[in-house]
Amino acid sequence: MPAWKWFFEVGRGAPRFVRIRMEADRGPRAREWILRISALRLLAALAAVALVGLAVLFVFSGSLVVERHRRHLLERRIDVLTTRVARVHSLETQLEETTLVLLKVQEMLGVREGMPDSVLADLVVRETRAGDPRALLEGRLALASQQMLHATPNAWPVRGWVTREFQGKRGPGYHPGIDIAADAGTPVRAAGDGTVLVAGWNEEYGNFVLIDHGFGLTSLYAHNSSLSVVKEDRVRAGDPIAFVGSTGHSTGPHLHFEVRRNGIPMDPKNYLLE
Ligand SMILES: [Zn+2]
Numbered sequence: 001m002p003a004w005k006w007f008f009e010v011g012r013g014a015p016r017f018v019r020i021r022m023e024a025d026r027g028p029r030a031r032e033w034i035l036r037i038s039a040l041r042l043l044a045a046l047a048a049v050a051l052v053g054l055a056v057l058f059v060f061s062g063s064l065v066v067e068r069h070r071r072h073l074l075e076r077r078i079d080v081l082t083t084r085v086a087r088v089h090s091l092e093t094q095l096e097e098t099t100l101v102l103l104k105v106q107e108m109l110g111v112r113e114g115m116p117d118s119v120l121a122d123l124v125v126r127e128t129r130a131g132d133p134r135a136l137l138e139g140r141l142a143l144a145s146q147q148m149l150h151a152t153p154n155a156w157p158v159r160g161w162v163t164r165e166f167q168g169k170r171g172p173g174y175h176p177g178i179d180i181a182a183d184a185g186t187p188v189r190a191a192g193d194g195t196v197l198v199a200g201w202n203e204e205y206g207n208f209v210l211i212d213h214g215f216g217l218t219s220l221y222a223h224n225s226s227l228s229v230v231k232e233d234r235v236r237a238g239d240p241i242a243f244v245g246s247t248g249h250s251t252g253p254h255l256h257f258e259v260r261r262n263g264i265p266m267d268p269k270n271y272l273l274e
Helices: 037-108 117-129 133-151
Strands: 004-010 017-024 030-036 162-164 178-181 187-189 194-202 206-214 217-224 240-243 254-261 264-266
Touching: 017 037, 030 037, 037 133, 206 240, 217 240
Parallel strands: none
Antiparallel strands: 004 017, 017 030, 162 178, 178 254, 187 240, 194 206, 206 217, 217 254, 254 264
C-alpha cells in the first residue's frame, strides 16, 4: 500500500482558488483538485439553503405527524357520530311509525276524520320533528288512552237501582242487559263517546238507541218514551239521547241498558264506573 501525502495551497491573485494535491510515496500516481473560491462560496451558500430546507422539512414533518394523529382522532369521532346519527334516524323512523299508528287510532275514534294519507304523513313528520319526541309520544299515548277511555261505555246512562241483573246464558231468565229503575221523563245519557247506529222502534225494545263506540263495542238503551238523537249523530259520554219511558216489552218506566262486544252481550256492570 502506498502512503498518501496531502497538499493544500490557497492560490493568490484573481481568480483565487484552492489546490488540493494528493501524492503517493511510490510511483507516479498523484491526484489534484483545483477549486475556485467563488465556487466554494456557491457551494457553502447551497449547503446553507439545503440546511434551512432540511430544518423546515423537519418541523413540517413533525407537524404532519401531529396532524395525522389529529385526523385519526377526528375520523374515530366521525365514526361514533355516524353510528349515533344512524340510531337517531332509526328512532325517528320508529317514532314516525308510532305517531302514525296513534293518528290512525285518533282517526278511528273520529278525532281526525277523512284525512288523506299524504296529509297524515306530512303531519306525522311535522309533529315528530317539532319539540321533544319523548314528550310528544307520551302526550299522544295519554291522549289515545284518554280517547279510548271516553269511547268505552262506562258512564251510567241514568242513576237508579238495578232492578234486574245481566244474564248472558240463553234459556229461561236470559237478559242481555241490566234494568235501571228511573222516573218517566228522566234524561237518558250516552254511556260513552260514539256514533248513533240506530235511533228507532221495535216491538221488544220500544223506542231505542244503539250507539257504536268503536273497538267492537256498542251500547243499547231501550223502552224510552222518546228519543233526542237521530241515526249518525255523534255523541259524547253524558250527552242526553232519550227520555225514560215504558215502551215495548215493559211493565213500568225503566231503562234497559246493554253493552255488546263484537255483538256478544257483556255485563254492563263490568264497564260502568262508579
Ligand atoms: Zn231489561
